[in-house]
Amino acid sequence: MIDAGAIRHDFPVLSRTVYGKRLVYLDNAATSQKPRPVIQTLVDYYEGYNSNVHRGVHALSMEATQRYEEARQKVAAFIHAPSAETIILVRNTTEGINLVANTWAASNVGPGDEILLTEMEHHSNLVPWQKLARQKGARLRFIPVTHDGFLDLSDIDELLNPNTRLLAMVHVSNVLGTINPVRELTRKAHAVGAAVLIDGAQSVPHMPVNVKELGCDFMAFSGHKMLGPTGIGVLWVKDDLLQEMEPFLLGGDMVKDVHREDATWNDLPYRFEAGTPNIADAIALGAAIDYLNDLGMKNVRDHEMQLTRHALEVLSELAGDIDLYGPKDPSRQGGMVSFSSREVHPHDLGTLLDREGIAIRAGHLCAIPLVRGRLKVPGLARASFYIYNTEEDIDLLVAALKKALTFFRAKGVAASHVH
Ligand code: 7TS
Numbered sequence: 469m470i471d472a473g474a475i476r477h478d479f480p481v482l483s484r485t486v487y488g489k490r491l492v493y494l495d496n497a498a499t500s501q502k503p504r505p506v507i508q509t510l511v512d513y514y515e516g517y518n519s520n521v522h523r524g525v526h527a528l529s530m531e532a533t534q535r536y537e538e539a540r541q542k543v544a545a546f547i548h549a550p551s552a553e554t555i556i557l558v559r560n561t562t563e564g565i566n567l568v569a570n571t572w573a574a575s576n577v578g579p580g581d582e583i584l585l586t587e588m589e590h591h592s593n594l595v596p597w598q599k600l601a602r603q604k605g606a607r608l609r610f611i612p613v614t615h616d617g618f619l620d621l622s623d624i625d626e627l628l629n630p631n632t633r634l635l636a637m638v639h640v641s642n643v644l645g646t647i648n649p650v651r652e653l654t655r656k657a658h659a660v661g662a663a664v665l666i667d668g669a670q671s672v673p674h675m676p677v678n679v680k681e682l683g684c685d686f687m688a689f690s691g692h693k694m695l696g697p698t699g700i701g702v703l704w705v706k707d708d709l710l711q712e713m714e715p716f717l718l719g720g721d722m723v724k725d726v727h728r729e730d731a732t733w734n735d736l737p738y739r740f741e742a743g744t745p746n747i748a749d750a751i752a753l754g755a756a757i758d759y760l761n762d763l764g765m766k767n768v769r770d771h772e773m774q775l776t777r778h779a780l781e782v783l784s785e786l787a788g789d790i791d792l793y794g795p796k797d798p799s800r801q802g803g804m805v806s807f808s809s810r811e812v813h814p815h816d817l818g819t820l821l822d823r824e825g826i827a828i829r830a831g832h833l834c835a836i837p838l839v840r841g842r843l844k845v846p847g848l849a850r851a852s853f854y855i856y857n858t859e860e861d862i863d864l865l866v867a868a869l870k871k872a873l874t875f876f877r878a879k880g881v882a883a884s885h886v887h
Contacts, residue, residue, distance in 0.1 A: 772803025
């Protein structure tokens, strides 16, 4: 069990006020807050052993290298990767996916090939594939999303076919919260010879994830959504594919030997980490993983399920005023709820909630084809939870929502904002 009330004390920012109100932070799918041990790890690095890695013979550099490589091992263990060599440290999920598009996919996707995505992808698992498909003469295809927010698998045996080179899909949707059946889909994709990339940005921070069990070939996620600093993320690649991949960024640290006309590549995974890496933030991601492991990822998931259950329950009191999106089933969705008002534009709702100290996300949530194309709304409001959120936070959200809706109704201006 997670004691969110106690955990909150580890997060300095949660004790601040916004417009004189206690901060209620419900924008965790965008980025999480950072606990003191993570912040202290950054300070310790810069005050105690700041230096470059992998190249120094001096004590500070060896210390930094050791801590940096320990962080890589913590990441590997956290997702049950078979070895630390299969962990590439990047900036974020977006960079991880772009790395795959520019390396493995650049050499393995050709004219007439198909890349299968879903209709619920974040732009970072869509736009890189659009460019690749244009360059290679490949075709993008999409698994549709049903009205209640699930993948519609009725045509999956046609969508996954011998032309499919890659299935790239989100594990947990950042818009609907839907937990996708990635393990089953990975098996099906492998049966037709396609590789599988999973966008784990909204799953790895919130539930136990085991890449060996899932069986996928690539998994990308961001440190900043799992208590770590910004600027550090992870791309995991299955060993046999990693061995074949050509480097993406070229320069220092990724080479073994360099001649005037050519060069040989460094060992794995260093050949994919050109230049000075994000040392401090990687080490602090290790501290974030320690923090999550101390809580236990199953407990994290259970806590968020409980919060989602509570949110769905109390939001149902507003059934006449707001529409809820996604599964509406805590066991089938991540810790978030998305909704829209029939009368008030989500940005206006977000702004009024902000005046009450409540931080939510509003808009297209970086998934325009899903939100505007499929759900056909201008935007959504999303409350997303983490380990330090309480049922009281959700009650404050609902009270503020009621107040905002009453305010707009009284002013009678709301309808003109919805377009
Ligand atoms: N994939 C998913 C599913 C995401 O939710 C996000 C960020 C990304 C990829 C990109 O992560 P980044 O760290 O590379 O930026 N999602 C959100 C969100 O929902 N609100 O703000 C960022």
